[in-house]
Amino acid sequence: MISDALKRRSIRKLSPALVNRIAAGEVIERPASVVKELIENSLDAGASHIIVEIEDGGLSLIRVIDDGGGIPVEELPLAFASHATSKLESDEDLLAIGTMGFRGEALASIGAVAQVRIVSRTAHETEAHEIRNDGGEIDSPRAAAGNVGTTIEVRNLFFNTPARRKFLKGAGTEFGHIAEAVQRLGMAFANIAIRLLHNGKTVLDWPAAPALQRWLSAWPKEFAAAYLPIEARHEGLQLTGLIGLPELAGPTVRHQHFFLNGRPIRDRIIQHALREAFRGLTEPGRQPAAILMLGVPADDVDVNVHPTKSEVRFRNSSSIHGFVLANIREKLLENDLTPRALAAEEADDPNRATLRQQLADYFRAGMEGTDVEQTNPSAATMAMPASDVSVSPPSLSIAAASAAIPAIQLHNSYLVAQSDDGMIIIDQHALHERIMYEDLLARVSRGPLESQRLLIPPTLPASAAQIALLEQIQPMLRRIGIEADAIGPDAVAIHAFPSFLHRLDPADFVHQLLERGEQESLDLHEEELLHEILDMMACKAAVKAGDPLTPAEIEALLARRHLIDRSSNCPHGRPTTLRLSLHDLEKQFKRTGF
Numbered sequence: 001m002i003s004d005a006l007k008r009r010s011i012r013k014l015s016p017a018l019v020n021r022i023a024a025g026e027v028i029e030r031p032a033s034v035v036k037e038l039i040e041n042s043l044d045a046g047a048s049h050i051i052v053e054i055e056d057g058g059l060s061l062i063r064v065i066d067d068g069g070g071i072p073v074e075e076l077p078l079a080f081a082s083h084a085t086s087k088l089e090s091d092e093d094l095l096a097i098g099t100m101g102f103r104g105e106a107l108a109s110i111g112a113v114a115q116v117r118i119v120s121r122t123a124h125e126t127e128a129h130e131i132r133n134d135g136g137e138i139d140s141p142r143a144a145a146g147n148v149g150t151t152i153e154v155r156n157l158f159f160n161t162p163a164r165r166k167f168l169k170g171a172g173t174e175f176g177h178i179a180e181a182v183q184r185l186g187m188a189f190a191n192i193a194i195r196l197l198h199n200g201k202t203v204l205d206w207p208a209a210p211a212l213q214r215w216l217s218a219w220p221k222e223f224a225a226a227y228l229p230i231e232a233r234h235e236g237l238q239l240t241g242l243i244g245l246p247e248l249a250g251p252t253v254r255h256q257h258f259f260l261n262g263r264p265i266r267d268r269i270i271q272h273a274l275r276e277a278f279r280g281l282t283e284p285g286r287q288p289a290a291i292l293m294l295g296v297p298a299d300d301v302d303v304n305v306h307p308t309k310s311e312v313r314f315r316n317s318s319s320i321h322g323f324v325l326a327n328i329r330e331k332l333l334e335n336d337l338t339p340r341a342l343a344a345e346e347a348d349d350p351n352r353a354t355l356r357q358q359l360a361d362y363f364r365a366g367m368e369g370t371d372v373e374q375t376n377p378s379a380a381t382m383a384m385p386a387s388d389v390s391v392s393p394p395s396l397s398i399a400a401a402s403a404a405i406p407a408i409q410l411h412n413s414y415l416v417a418q419s420d421d422g423m424i425i426i427d428q429h430a431l432h433e434r435i436m437y438e439d440l441l442a443r444v445s446r447g448p449l450e451s452q453r454l455l456i457p458p459t460l461p462a463s464a465a466q467i468a469l470l471e472q473i474q475p476m477l478r479r480i481g482i483e484a485d486a487i488g489p490d491a492v493a494i495h496a497f498p499s500f501l502h503r504l505d506p507a508d509f510v511h512q513l514l515e516r517g518e519q520e521s522l523d524l525h526e527e528e529l530l531h532e533i534l535d536m537m538a539c540k541a542a543v544k545a546g547d548p549l550t551p552a553e554i555e556a557l558l559a560r561r562h563l564i565d566r567s568s569n570c571p572h573g574r575p576t577t578l579r580l581s582l583h584d585l586e587k588q589f590k591r592t593g594f
């Protein structure tokens with residue numbers, strides 16, 4: 001039996017008001033979307049000052065005032081018409097969009113789901129005019145008071161779509177989204193003065209400023225000066241912005257702001273490139289802080305893939321990825337990120353005091369016998385996989401940390417050696433891990449790691465999700481010498497395991513790998529997962545703190561330090577090395593006046 005609701009009705013065209021209300025659902029998700037659309041219109045209109053006034057998180061009022069070019073009175077009714085825009089003239093324009101708006105949909109959509117008033121005046125007009133749209137009912141323009149520019153007021157958003165209004169959060173949360181939208185646009189348009197008020201109180205007041213200054217206004221106060229500026233250009237591509245030092249990386253992408261040709265966007269390609277550039281400098285899964293402005297020739301990108309234009313499609317995404325990755329990575333490398341060991345407040349700790357005394361004694365001794373020879377890096381004799389990493393010139397900051405200096409070992413955990421401007425203290429486990437990681441990466445890129453067949457395949461329990469993951473990553477596991485497959489719905493058997501991990505329990509390792517992969521796989525690209533697993537392997541295979549090393553092993557470890565880029569951090573992002581300059585030491589021993 002067919003219910004009444006399912007009985008066929010004849011085909012009719014939807015009324016324009018209903019069409020707009022439905023379309024509004026795509027563009028206008030919450031008050032912040034209205035704010036974004038209105039500010040974009042002000043920017044397109046050439047405004048140099050924009051004021052955004054909000055009441056009750058935008059639920060009762062959103063007002064955007066600008067001093068842009070205005071809308072001539074005869075065009076006011078068109079502003080509310082759907083698919084009416086002053087920004088696109090021909091089909092070709094769509095391929096090279098230079099304005100923030102172009103779809104002619106925002107005002108029509110907002111008007112369909114709120115009570116909207118536009119007051120506008122162009123420089124050629126002697127008075128302003130207003131026009132209202134009450135949930136789709138549009139009246140005629142009439143004279144009003146107003147300066148050159150446009151003011152748009154949006155009251156009672158979603159008043160006629162109760163289901164949508166119900167989905168809104170409290171005023172505080174909605175205002176948070178608004179503030180974020182305003183900040184994002186403000187970051188991209190430093191030359192525009194922008195002010196935001198909530199319930200009459202100014203919450204943001206940015207005067208027109210040079211870009212760097214504006215970005216720093218948006219940079220969280222607690223991040224202070226922990227940033228590196230980025231500026232790069234290559235074959236029509238341009239990248240400017242800031243990146244946060246590795247220690248600012250956090251659990252979410254909250255502090256990542258990406259812009260494409262001035263438009264705030266979300267983009268996994270840029271996000272991935274950024275994370276890759278920080279690989280080894282932060283713990284896995286941490287999200288670096290960054291404000292990145294990417295400039296791409298307009299016809300190399302399609303911004304018309306999403307109604308809110310927050311997602312884009314690149315014509316050549318791999319060159320964009322490479323460009324962003326290479327430039328950020330280079331910036332990180334050229335800045336010596338080795339943390340400085342200055343913790344005077346902790347000097348009261350007796351163990352630390354002893355350690356410091358030992359270091360200082362060593363350092364004094366080192367200063368006396370200064371004639372240092374370079375060791376041959378190929379003398380590496382440690383129980384590490386042979387490496388094809390080519391011998392590159394030692395980086396300057398560690399040039400004098402040559403293994404020829406009789407490095408001592410303290411507590412079987414730390415190595416101490418002289419550097420050109422002081423001394424370095426190396427965490428042997430962290431450094432070994434870093435070296436192993438780079439070795440493994442180099443070896444995997446040449447071909448599968450050597451593995452051992454297991455005569456009696458060890459088995460382990462696994463969840464359905466872990467088995468699905470295993471099946472998905474099997475080819476990648478083969479590259480690192482692991483062969484494993486499901487034996488039934490809740491167990492996995494391991495048939496082969498990398499030879500150099502012979503000291504480990506294969507079932508334990510694969511279990512950990514699947515657990516970790518399951519947590520992260522939602523978000524991980526296969527290549528990233530491979531790196532995570534190599535991190536794990538490096539960590540397990542590296543000498544542990546407390547394992548005694550022979551002098552030859554120490555020498556080899558130090559010698560190889562020169563071969564490894566970014567060796568100042570282990571793959572988990574812990575520092576491998578601390579540096580103390582002569583100046584730092586003098587300060588500690590109170591030899592200077594500080």
Ligand SMILES: Nc1ncnc2c1ncn2[C@@H]1O[C@H](COP(=O)(O)OP(=O)(O)O)[C@@H](O)[C@H]1O
Pocket residue numbers: 037041042045066068069070071078079084085086087100101102103104105106107108149150
């Ligand atoms: N603040 C403003 N100043 C001047 N013109 C505006 C303003 N806001 C909207 N307009 C005009 O109204 C038109 C429709 O706006 P909108 O619906 O956002 O579509 P779009 O921005 O995609 O063109 C714009 O093309 C523009 O001509």
Ligand SMILES: [Mg+2]
Pocket residue numbers: 037040041100101102104106107
């Ligand atoms: Mg617009």
